[in-house]
Every structure is written in C-alpha cells, then in structure tokens.
Amino acid sequence: MQFSLRQYRSEAASHSHTDFHQIIISDLGLLELEIEGRGGAVSGTRLAFVPAGDTHAYRAQGLNRFLVLDVDTDLAKRAGIEALWHRNANASPYLQIANGQQAALSDLLRTVTSTRQAGAPISLTSRVGDCGTLIDDLSGEEGIVCNSLLRVLAGTSAASVGLTSKASNYDGLASVPPRLQRVLDWAELRLADPISVSDMAAVAVQSESSFFDAFQRYIGTTPMRWLTEQRLLAARHLLMASGKDIAIGDLAAQVGFTDQSAFSRAFSRRFGCSPLKMRMQGAVDLTAFN
Structure with missing residues (x-):
C-alpha cells in the first residue's frame, strides 16, 4: 500500500490503474468524480473506492487536499478491505461515513497529515489478516494507519450517486456556496480539535467579518453556535x-x-x-x- 496527500487541478483528467484499488478521502475541499459512468464526489464524510481497472475522471473545486491510498489488490483481499467495501457499500464506488463515526476518519487524517508532507508516499508492507484482523502486531505509524483505515471502512455505507449539497439540512436557505461548504466539511472532521472563527475563515479564504456575515446569511446561525x-x-x-x-x-x-x-x-x-x-x-x- 502507498498513500499520499495530493492536490488536484480544476481541469478534468482521467486514467485507470489495473493492479491496485484506490481510496480517496477529503482532507479539504471537493473532488468531482465519474467512475465508469457513475458520477459522484469526495467531500467531508463522503469518500470514494475506485476499483482496480475502472476508468475514472476527476476534477477539483477550489482549495483542496485529499488523502489517496493505493491498495494492492492482494493486500485488499487479505486485509479484508474488499470484504468491508462489498458488505457496507454493495460495491458502490461512493461510501458515506455514518453519523457519529467521524472520529475514525479524523484519526486517519490526523495521523497522516501530522507526520507527512503532501506528495510523500509511504509504503505499507506488513501482513494483515482476513476481514480486517491483524496477523502481525503492527507497530508505529504502519499499525496506526492500517487499523485506522479498517475502522473508517467499517463505519461506512453506500452513498447516493451524484453531487449533493448539505444545504438541504438547512430548510428554506439558499444553496450553500462552495467555500462555505468546504468549511462545514472541514470542521465536521475536526470536532475534537480546537476550532476558532479565525480558523474557519482561513479555510474559506475570507476575512473573519466577511466569513461571519456569510455564515449567518446561509446557515442561519453563528459559526460557533x-x-x-x-x-x-x-x-x-x-x-x-x-x-x-x-x-x-x-x-x-x-x-x-x-x-x-x-x-x-x-x-x-x-x-x-x-x-x-x-x-x-x-x-x-x-x-x-x-
């Protein structure tokens, strides 16, 4: 397994890979995807599982960073990663983290982002067993990342196909702008961390006053509430x-x-x-x- 933090361009591109599955998780921003004709997106608590051999097109929106895991097909079988995917998502390429289960996703992102620079791959060669049961006692970063990934997949279900907006959670409000949606997704993955209005404004790339006004306008409450x-x-x-x-x-x-x-x-x-x-x-x- 190799994994890295990547930034994507706004220009569309496409490719496929035959010898490994790819799991894409948002650390910041939104990535539009089309996997063998099935449209969707990676953002917030929604992730993508791109099966080996599937052609996929992609493009990002605005400021973005994603954790990309290239999982060898043999390792995916032995580790139980494929089994979790089939069981929880019924082979859908888009998976949704269940409510209240964001902690595992946050732990995985924190492990990688706190120790690695964007674009630096890490190799994971330790053996793991069927259905997510570790064969060897993994230590250090390898063990933490492997176990975190399995916990993330265990807390997923199939996500609806197509681009969605959380604006539907706020009845009667106008569609949430992408930069504000980026803040909502970013904050929901970091609930255990100290978060200030200044932090959120920086993610939105706005001044604090402009961000505060936009938040109240579209969400109907203050950022901290x-x-x-x-x-x-x-x-x-x-x-x-x-x-x-x-x-x-x-x-x-x-x-x-x-x-x-x-x-x-x-x-x-x-x-x-x-x-x-x-x-x-x-x-x-x-x-x-x-």
Whole structure:
C-alpha cells in the first residue's frame, strides 16, 4: 500500500490503474468524480473506492487536499478491505461515513497529515489478516494507519450517486456556496480539535467579518453556535453507539469540550437529558432528540 496527500487541478483528467484499488478521502475541499459512468464526489464524510481497472475522471473545486491510498489488490483481499467495501457499500464506488463515526476518519487524517508532507508516499508492507484482523502486531505509524483505515471502512455505507449539497439540512436557505461548504466539511472532521472563527475563515479564504456575515446569511446561525450543535449531535451518536462503555469525560473530549461540566450542561440544554442519564437509559429512539 502507498498513500499520499495530493492536490488536484480544476481541469478534468482521467486514467485507470489495473493492479491496485484506490481510496480517496477529503482532507479539504471537493473532488468531482465519474467512475465508469457513475458520477459522484469526495467531500467531508463522503469518500470514494475506485476499483482496480475502472476508468475514472476527476476534477477539483477550489482549495483542496485529499488523502489517496493505493491498495494492492492482494493486500485488499487479505486485509479484508474488499470484504468491508462489498458488505457496507454493495460495491458502490461512493461510501458515506455514518453519523457519529467521524472520529475514525479524523484519526486517519490526523495521523497522516501530522507526520507527512503532501506528495510523500509511504509504503505499507506488513501482513494483515482476513476481514480486517491483524496477523502481525503492527507497530508505529504502519499499525496506526492500517487499523485506522479498517475502522473508517467499517463505519461506512453506500452513498447516493451524484453531487449533493448539505444545504438541504438547512430548510428554506439558499444553496450553500462552495467555500462555505468546504468549511462545514472541514470542521465536521475536526470536532475534537480546537476550532476558532479565525480558523474557519482561513479555510474559506475570507476575512473573519466577511466569513461571519456569510455564515449567518446561509446557515442561519453563528459559526460557533453551529459548531457546538455539531459537537453535541456527534456526542449523542457516540454515546448511543458506545453505551455504558464510554466515560462522560472521554466523550466530552472526543467532541471538543475541554470542560466536562460545561459539556454536560450544554448536552442537557440541547436534548433535555443529561449525558449520564441518557447513558443509563441505554438504547432509545434517536428521532426523539432531533
């Protein structure tokens, strides 16, 4: 396996590769794709699995950076990567990270971006077993990256074909501009990290005042209120997925709260129930908290 961080041009290009599958994950921005006639995009929590031999055309929009993994077909079988793809996406080339499961994707991106320069490939030669079970005790970066990739694929499902916009999440609002959509996708993958309005404005390539005004116009709230909402929604999904196995302090840290008390208060205001009480209640109908 080789993987690297790449930037793509806005001009369309196409090619194919016969001896390896390619997995494309967005670290920043949007990449339009057409894989054997099936149109789609890589952005935010949507990724692409390009099977070996499939011709694919691509072009990027604006500022962008993507994690590209070239996975040898034999390794993909032995590692269970192909099995996870077929099971979760039914061989669709576009996969969607499930709600509340962004942490695995964030961990994978953080591992690579914190240690490698864009365009520098890394070789992974360690043996892995069937269905994602490691044969050898992998150590260091190789083990972390391999395990992170398997966790990412385990938390996916088939994504709808075609370009989509998250503007549909904000009823009655105009279509979200690409630079603002880029910020939403970027922030959702970094909920555990400290994020400021200045950080978001830099991703949008706008001044803070212009970004703030645009955010309120298209999203209908302030950037930090929106960010808090995403963190609380992610916390609820993590809590229900983990049940009694997760400590409230750990849960708070995973979604970017440094103060457990502040997290519990915000959670209770949003859902009418403390995180501790929800954890004690166990599985509930999540639609009741929407």
